[in-house]
Amino acid sequence: DTEVTQTPKHLVMGMTNKKSLKCEQHMGHRAMYWYKQKAKKPPELMFVYSYEKLSINESVPSRFSPECPNSSLLNLHLHALQPEDSALYLCASSQGQAGNTEAFFGQGTRLTVV
Amino acid sequence: GQNIDQPTEMTATEGAIVQINCTYQTSGFNGLFWYQQHAGEAPTFLSYNVLDGLEEKGRFSSFLSRSKGYSYLLLKELQMKDSASYLCAVRPDTGRRALTFGSGTRLQVQP
Numbered sequence: 258d259t260e261v262t263q264t265p266k267h268l269v270m271g272m273t274n275k276k277s278l279k280c281e282q283h284m285g286h287r288a289m290y291w292y293k294q295k296a297k298k299p300p301e302l303m304f305v306y307s308y309e310k311l312s313i314n315e316s317v318p319s320r321f322s323p324e325c326p327n328s329s330l331l332n333l334h335l336h337a338l339q340p341e342d343s344a345l346y347l348c349a350s351s352q353g354q355a356g357n358t359e360a361f362f363g364q365g366t367r368l369t370v371v
Numbered sequence: 372g373q374n375i376d377q378p379t380e381m382t383a384t385e386g387a388i389v390q391i392n393c394t395y396q397t398s399g400f401n402g403l404f405w406y407q408q409h410a411g412e413a414p415t416f417l418s419y420n421v422l423d424g425l426e427e428k429g430r431f432s433s434f435l436s437r438s439k440g441y442s443y444l445l446l447k448e449l450q451m452k453d454s455a456s457y458l459c460a461v462r463p464d465t466g467r468r469a470l471t472f473g474s475g476t477r478l479q480v481q482p
Binding site: 261290297298299300301302305313345347359360361362363364365367 | 404406411412413414415416419458469470471472473474475477
């Protein structure tokens with residue numbers, strides 16, 4: 258199993274809503290990532306979890322709240338988002354964070370904030 | 372800081388060869404990755420270079436020169452399905468170890 262599974266695939270939410278994005282991998286990877294990608298732009302790193310601990314927060318606004326319940330799961334809790342937060346949210350995982358450990362990406366959640 | 376540059380767009384003909392360049396300036400270096408991303412889909416891993424030289428994998432090859440901060444991805448025998456964005460990404464060796472992506476090169480393969 259070399260898959261990273263993200264749910265939902267699409268999400269439309271209002272600015273006062275609370276929602277969560279979910280990501281799951283069963284490859285035994287110990288590093289998991291959230292990236293945000295706007296149209297025709299590269300993925301931008303948001304958060305990194307290493308061994309279930311938050312190791313990097315790229316100065317992401319607090320309306321985005323990551324959570325790593327266990328080594329296979331990564332969530333991104335969303336609250337009071339703005340329309341400019343509409344983007345493709347990609348989850349990725351890797352064996353570790355060193356050397357040739359490639360990152361495997363999920364299919365992403367396309368988020369629209371209305 | 373990190374600075375990764377790629378051409379924005381390229382066009383090539385089916386069956387031809389195309390080279391996509393990437394230059395980088397990063398604080399530390401622990402490998403360069405190439406990913407392919409079709410519109411609306413996740414990036415998929417193509418290649419990894421950490422030592423100077425050429426890595427070949429079927430129709431795709433990737434080259435790295437660490438002293439020049441330069442890499443290229445070579446695609447041979449282009450197919451229509453190769454139309455996609457190609458992302459160059461660097462992993463630093465200190466502190467932040469997550470991948471930093473270049474802006475990507477949108478390749479259009481024409482008949």
